[in-house]
Amino acid sequence: MRFIKESLFHFLLLGGVLFFIYNMKNGDTVHAKSVVISKAEIEHLKTLWTKTRQRAPTQNELQALIEHEIREKIMYQEALGLGLEQGDSFVRRRLAQKMEFLSSDMAELADPSEEELLQYMSTHKDMFRSPGKINFKQIYIDPSKHKQHAYTQTLLDVLRSKDNKVDISTLTDSRMLRQFYTGESEYSLEKVFGKTFVKALFTSPVRTWQGPITSAYGEHLVFIDSLTPSRQEPLDLVRDKVVMEYKAQKRKEMDRAFYANLRKSYQVIIEETQEVSQ
Amino acid sequence: MKSLNKTLLMLSVCAASTLLAFDAGTPASAKDMTKSLYQGKGYSPYANRSFPSNIYWGETHLHTGLSLDAGLFGCTLGHDDAYRFARGEQIKSSTGVDVKLGRPLDWLVITDHSDMMGIATDIQKGAPNILEIPKGKEWHEGFAKGGQAAGEAAFDLITNFSQMTLPKKMVADYSPGSKVYNNLWKDIIKTADRFNDPGKFTALIGYEWTSVPKGFNLHRNVILRDGADKAGQVIPLTTQPPMGTQDPLELYKWLENYEKKTGGKALAIAHNGNLSNGWLFPTEVTYAGGKVDKNYVEKVSRWEPLTEVTQIKGDGETHPLLSPDDEFADFETLDKGNLDITEVKTPDMLQREYVRQALKNGLALEEKLGTNPYKFGLVGATDSHTGLSTGEENNFFGKSTSAEPSKTRVTHPFIKSKLGIIEGYELSASGYQAVFAQNNTREDIWDAMNRKETYATTGTRIIVRFFGGWDYSNNDLRSREPVFHGYKKGVPMGGDLAQVPKDKKAPNFMVFALRDPLGANLDRIQIIKGWLDAKGRTHEKVYDVAWSDNRKVNSKGKLPAVGNTVDYEAATWTNTIGASELATVWSDPDFDANEKAFYYARVIEIPTPRWVLYDKVRLGVTIPKEAKLILQERAYTSPIWYTPSAK
Numbered sequence: 001m002r003f004i005k006e007s008l009f010h011f012l013l014l015g016g017v018l019f020f021i022y023n024m025k026n027g028d029t030v031h032a033k034s035v036v037i038s039k040a041e042i043e044h045l046k047t048l049w050t051k052t053r054q055r056a057p058t059q060n061e062l063q064a065l066i067e068h069e070i071r072e073k074i075m076y077q078e079a080l081g082l083g084l085e086q087g088d089s090f091v092r093r094r095l096a097q098k099m100e101f102l103s104s105d106m107a108e109l110a111d112p113s114e115e116e117l118l119q120y121m122s123t124h125k126d127m128f129r130s131p132g133k134i135n136f137k138q139i140y141i142d143p144s145k146h147k148q149h150a151y152t153q154t155l156l157d158v159l160r161s162k163d164n165k166v167d168i169s170t171l172t173d174s175r176m177l178r179q180f181y182t183g184e185s186e187y188s189l190e191k192v193f194g195k196t197f198v199k200a201l202f203t204s205p206v207r208t209w210q211g212p213i214t215s216a217y218g219e220h221l222v223f224i225d226s227l228t229p230s231r232q233e234p235l236d237l238v239r240d241k242v243v244m245e246y247k248a249q250k251r252k253e254m255d256r257a258f259y260a261n262l263r264k265s266y267q268v269i270i271e272e273t274q275e276v277s278q
Numbered sequence: 279m280k281s282l283n284k285t286l287l288m289l290s291v292c293a294a295s296t297l298l299a300f301d302a303g304t305p306a307s308a309k310d311m312t313k314s315l316y317q318g319k320g321y322s323p324y325a326n327r328s329f330p331s332n333i334y335w336g337e338t339h340l341h342t343g344l345s346l347d348a349g350l351f352g353c354t355l356g357h358d359d360a361y362r363f364a365r366g367e368q369i370k371s372s373t374g375v376d377v378k379l380g381r382p383l384d385w386l387v388i389t390d391h392s393d394m395m396g397i398a399t400d401i402q403k404g405a406p407n408i409l410e411i412p413k414g415k416e417w418h419e420g421f422a423k424g425g426q427a428a429g430e431a432a433f434d435l436i437t438n439f440s441q442m443t444l445p446k447k448m449v450a451d452y453s454p455g456s457k458v459y460n461n462l463w464k465d466i467i468k469t470a471d472r473f474n475d476p477g478k479f480t481a482l483i484g485y486e487w488t489s490v491p492k493g494f495n496l497h498r499n500v501i502l503r504d505g506a507d508k509a510g511q512v513i514p515l516t517t518q519p520p521m522g523t524q525d526p527l528e529l530y531k532w533l534e535n536y537e538k539k540t541g542g543k544a545l546a547i548a549h550n551g552n553l554s555n556g557w558l559f560p561t562e563v564t565y566a567g568g569k570v571d572k573n574y575v576e577k578v579s580r581w582e583p584l585t586e587v588t589q590i591k592g593d594g595e596t597h598p599l600l601s602p603d604d605e606f607a608d609f610e611t612l613d614k615g616n617l618d619i620t621e622v623k624t625p626d627m628l629q630r631e632y633v634r635q636a637l638k639n640g641l642a643l644e645e646k647l648g649t650n651p652y653k654f655g656l657v658g659a660t661d662s663h664t665g666l667s668t669g670e671e672n673n674f675f676g677k678s679t680s681a682e683p684s685k686t687r688v689t690h691p692f693i694k695s696k697l698g699i700i701e702g703y704e705l706s707a708s709g710y711q712a713v714f715a716q717n718n719t720r721e722d723i724w725d726a727m728n729r730k731e732t733y734a735t736t737g738t739r740i741i742v743r744f745f746g747g748w749d750y751s752n753n754d755l756r757s758r759e760p761v762f763h764g765y766k767k768g769v770p771m772g773g774d775l776a777q778v779p780k781d782k783k784a785p786n787f788m789v790f791a792l793r794d795p796l797g798a799n800l801d802r803i804q805i806i807k808g809w810l811d812a813k814g815r816t817h818e819k820v821y822d823v824a825w826s827d828n829r830k831v832n833s834k835g836k837l838p839a840v841g842n843t844v845d846y847e848a849a850t851w852t853n854t855i856g857a858s859e860l861a862t863v864w865s866d867p868d869f870d871a872n873e874k875a876f877y878y879a880r881v882i883e884i885p886t887p888r889w890v891l892y893d894k895v896r897l898g899v900t901i902p903k904e905a906k907l908i909l910q911e912r913a914y915t916s917p918i919w920y921t922p923s924a925k
Contacts, residue, residue: 048521051513054535064520090350097349142858169758176741176792176859179758187478191335191381191739194795216795217858244472248358257426 035073037066045069100255112246117235120246127245128238131185132202132230138181141212141219142173152212156221159209177217186230193220202227329765330714330726333741336364336385337711338484338547338727339499339586339659340667343372344462345390345486348663352679355665357466360388361473361481364667372679377666380673380796381739383710384718385480389499390466392485392514393522463513467506474505476719485514487546489524491565493616495553498529499586499659503724504542511540525566530577545728547657549586551636552594553617556627559636559652561643570651575643578651584727585654587633587734587914588709589661590677591700595880595914596634599625604820606804606882606910610706610736614698622697637917638808638816641874645810655730655772655916656878658709658737669737671909672849674707674889681705685897688890688905703905707889708736712913714770730772730916738911740800742791744771744879746918748779750788750863760861764788771878772916777923784869785920789823790861791881791913798883799856800826801840801910805864809875820880823864826857842885844908849887849895856884871922878917882910 045065049057057065085091112120121128139159141152155171158164172179181189189198197215204210206227212219235242342360343353354372355363363369366382420431467483474481482501489496502509515532516522523529533544551558557565564570587594592612601607615622629635633654640652660669664682668675674683681687681702693700713732715722726732733742743761747768754763764770768788775785793800802825808818822837831837843852866877885908893899901907 045521048513051511052515052521052532054512054532054539061520068520093350093352097343097354100354172758174792174859176743176790176861187382188332191333191384192795217792240472241475257430260426261430 033077035070035077037069037073041069042066112243112250114235117239117242117246120249121235121242124245125232128233128242129230130233131187133183133185133228134189134202135182135184135225135227136201137168137179137223137225138172138177139168139179139221140172140174140177140217141221143218145173152219152221156209156211159221159223174217193217202229329761329770330716330722330731331761332715332718334384334480334713334715334718334723335381335710335739336383336387336480336713336723337659337667337669337709338387338389338482338501338657339486339549339589339661340364340386340388340665341390341486341661341663342388342665344466345663346393347391348665348678351663353664354679357388357469358473360665360667361386361469361479363665365473365479371666371675371682372664373682373684375682377668377673377675379668380670382479383667385482385713385723386667387482387484387499387501388466388470389484389486391488393488393516393518464506464510467509470509471506474720477717480718480720480723482720482724483509487515487517487529489517489526489529490617491524493618493620494555494557494565495550495617496524496526496548496557496565497550498526498546498548498582500529500533500544500546501724501727502536502542502544503720504540505720508540508542512536525568526564527566527568527574527577530581533581543724543728544581545583545724546581547584547586548582549589549659549661550591550594550617551631551633552592552597552612553615554631555616555621555623556630559630559639561630561639570643570647572647572649575647575649575651579649579653582651583653583655583730584657584732584916585633585636585652586659586661587656588658588706588736590705590708591661592706593708593736594631594633596632597628600628600632600635601818601820604806604818606820606880606912609912610708610909612700612704612706614693614700615695617693619693619695619698619700634806634808634818635816637876638810638818641808641810641876642814642816644874645814650919653919655727655732656734656914657711657727657732658734658914659711660709669708669710669735671707671737671887671889671911672892674892677705683893683897685899688893688899688901701902701904703890703902706736710735710737710739712739712741731770733771733913733915735913736909736911738797738883738913739794740791740797740881740883740911740913741794742803742879742881742913742915743789744915744918745769745788746773746775746785746877746920747788748775748782748785750786752863755788755790755861755863760788760790769918771918773918775918775920778871784866785877786863786865787823787877787879787918788861788863789879789915791859791879793853793856793858793883798851798886798911799853799858800860801856801882801884802826802837803860803862804880804882805877806880807866807868807875807877809870809873811873819868821864823879824860824862826860826884827855840884842908844885844887844891846887846891846907847895849891851884851886853884874922875920876917877920879913879915881913881915883912885910 046057046062049061049065079085139155146152158166168179177192186198186202189201193215197213197220200213201222204213204222204224206224209221209223211221213222340360341348342355342357343349344356352372359369363377363379364383364386366379368376368378371377420427470481470483473479483504483506484499484501487498487500489498500514515529517524529546533546536542536544548558560570562570564574568574588610593610595609596604596607597611597613598608613623613628629639633656636652637654640650643652644650658669660667661677662668662675663678664675666675676682676687677692681690681692688703690702691699692702692705711732711734713723713726715726743764745764745768749767750763754760754767757763769775787805789803789805791800791803803823805821805823806818807821808816810816822831825837826840829838841855843854845851888907888909890901890905891907894901
């Protein structure tokens, strides 16, 4: 009996059944059904081709496109006739996705007013801040090269002493971390030094050697030349962004409400719930 | 000054070289400092530099729910979600799990399958015309209110739609051939424009041309340099005949047409030779029935400056059978068969599948046909079908939505056929791509890719610089800014060397790497050389050029392994071995000025947990014995080529 489990067997069986049904339905009627390829559809096929290939299709190519379309339509009709779409999770997901497209698209319709945008900004302040900018220099101390504390402290004392003439480029232990960073944002620095370092850096006093600040690599002494803190942007500078975020939120709300409405109109029967582990 | 001098002496390591260059405590004017120290202009040595000094991370290969396969396997995330996630926001995955990147990406190319784009569009964007009808106003007001009211309006509209009670005008707008038909591509490119935020986050427009004749993977990702204004003038090439085609030569024609028509720029990136059963990098005949002739190699060379060397469906740098002397060759290898395993792999296929071999074969083809088709820069990407660009081991959301974190994903096969299985645990949490550019913009990032100043990683963010020239010295490396010397004396990764200077015997290479700030220390840097000898045979050699922990090369010339600190119970490691930074200047000891050659650097991390180990620790999954639990992540730089000048 094992052969029954084989997919080939299933395939043949299904094929046989299909053939049987097909003959039953179509055996004695030749043109009981029709398929229409409209002018508009042909135009559409031509447009698609032209925009893809940057030239119009030849007569043969157009014929092939149309034949392909006919074939697909016929197969589609027949599949529907057989109910093949039923229980097909691909079809189901695809159609569910289309419903999502529908409701999402509609959110695009509503253009927000000035008040709505300002209101949105005021409740989402962090999203529309200009990044802070900093100019600073740093000396990296490799923990494997120095007995940290004493060395670091001594170095800091020297750097802070008046009239010191230290070339800091000779003091850093890294070839890849720069000594000078200018016009950098928190965001760009986080990529290199990590969040903890950047947070400490942006809250350090300016125009004096500070540290050590710890990063993933080791310790750093830093001198901030100047720091422009992050600030709230006016609406006009970030209007596109605000509109985008506003609409994104509306879309989410609409999707949720749309589904909630649909769900409400259904009696949902769950026949069996399985035990779930916590 | 006396006390100062005393203190300086205490700084024994640095004292000797502590020059009195400027007053560090109270900075002099910017101009003075510039004079004394920098080659750059103004205060900042980094401002106004003519070379690409910034590194930007991203990837060129991500699918969302708009890809037919991704959507059908449950991915509900769209482009908005994918961009938000990539730029660092926390979102919910398709399976409802909160997910966020450890660090944001700087740029992203979403590459949904083009074959999908013409399908779901008949209902797209009919909506704007709603306003032209009386009932539409009512709906519009509902939408504007948002929340429940909007939901009800949408519900009402769709009900009307389903009952065919929509006004005729609107129905007409949904009909094929009308201007609102087929707008998914437009939607995609408009979304990219919306999320493209120069300086902060770059959204490049792209798509995947998914040619897969008989299951042989010939996929290419197309990356455009331009915005929606240009991209909107065309429709992506598909692969299903009669509208589409599976022949790469037709894709090249599409790219050419795109540039001609729009004045824009485009390139293509091939991937997963390992699933092509010998067809991705052909050397004699092409799958489409053509010949690898002058036309073919010129077209490939013209349109494919890069190749994707590593991703979730396996690492494609090289294969253990192709590189038997390379102890690191067997890395995340997937060599069962073609994409759907309807044909098993045979060893003869390998040489037309893997990147290192293609680089070598490219030299031979250049000798024969005058153009090297496989002169690739190297990139890494995920090819995730989840809308989530997760290339890191400890935050891996899988190949498809069905493989998002779960107790079963490790044991659930990715592909299973009568001929073979690709097990879930064999998939690789990989990879990302770094580009060196001046600014985080579409133009700069695309240009960097086009000149191959970019490299691949297997998901880590190792920073590596690789320069080739004739005159690098250890002093350049020790200088405050080796990068200055890198550009001044030679070429960066992706560049070319020719014409040996009279007083030089061999090229040398300056390479330096810094570990991922959140990642593992570095084990070693290797330089991999491939060359073509006088008899037309290709060769390769792997050189260890810099390594950690003062290890000694043994009598057989082998560098001992770095060790392993992975705690298998906790899925952690410690950076107590390896180095956070490695650097060297290396000269090719086996150089022959008459032989074409290429060189690229491979930077290898110390062992760290593989994603399955995190699944074990976090989800309590039992990992099959066959699964590898640790790995050594790596970066592959784009090569530098040496071509003998014409005699």
